[in-house]
Amino acid sequence: MQNFHPRHYAIVPAAGSGSRMGGAQPKQYLELLGKPLIRHALEVLCATPEIDKVFVVLSVGDAEWGRHDWSALGPKLVPLFCGGATRADSVLSGLRAIAGEAEQTDWVLVHDAARPCLARWHIEKLIxxxxHDEVxxxxAIPVADTLKRADPSRHVLETVPRDSLWQAQTPQMFRYVMLRRALEAATHVTDEASAIEAAGLHPKLIEGDATNLKVTYPLDLHLAEWILNNREG
Known part of the structure; x- marks a missing residue:
């Protein structure tokens, strides 16, 4: 039966090692303003009324999660120790794990564990x-910089026109059944929208902003700290 009042579930894949940061500790647990990096986004997701539950998909052997106190985030937060080798594997495992709770037409918002500067207005604008979108x-944000395509020796082959190019961010939001079917069929994608595209569908771009930064390299931690400090101030 059609669900005319769909719920909104968040899935945060957090089973990765964050190797590009160059440290031994998984990126999601690096300290940012006195908290694990992942906690900043989880706090926002759990505090957003439109979000019914927040599932964090962790690796099976994750021992770090239990060393932190997450109780202040409330009952919305649910850890799932079923993460896979890739982001797509982790999201799909999470979708399978919540199959008994989510209805086919419920919305699922997938958010990067490494985007700690998520703000409530980002979520509300997306939702x-x-x-009323079918897909x-x-x-995402429009690409502002000039883009260059390089050869293996890092010499420029060509300038790539940036017209109509957008930089994907998260959250990415799709119906439960649509996202699960897409990921079951396309397991090597780097984000959920790519899986939906592989199914022949066309996700809608909702303009975000550059403060929704993804922490990939050590310098990004300092940028994230500056964003959070100035936003809170």
Whole structure:
């Protein structure tokens, strides 16, 4: 039966090692303003009324999660120790794990564990912008810089026109059944929108902003700290 009042579930894949940061500790647990990096986004997701539950998909052997106190985030937060080798594997494992709770037409918002500067207005803009969309979509920002395509020796082959190019962010939001089927069929994608595209569908782009930064390299931690400090101030 059609669900006319769909719920919104968040899935945060957090089973990766964050190797590009160059440290021994998984990136999601690096300290940012006195908290694990992942906690900043989890706090926002759990505090957003439109989000019914927040599932964090961790690796099976994750021992670090239990060393932190997450109780202040409330009952919305649910860890799932079923992460896979890739982001797509982890998201799909999470979708399978919540199959008994989520209805086919419920929305699922997938958010990067390494985007600690997520703000409530990002989530609300995405949810409201996609409420009546048949496919779903993602936060993204138009590409502003000139793009160069390089050869293996890092010499420029060509300048790539940036017209109509967007930089994908998260959250990315799709119906439960649509996202699960897409990921079951396309397991080597780097984000959920790519899986939906592989199914022949066209996700909608909802314009976000550059403060929704993904922490990939050590310098990004300092940028994230500056963003959070100035936003809170």
């Amino acid at each position: 409201h912008g996609l409420a 779903g979509g993602l936060l």
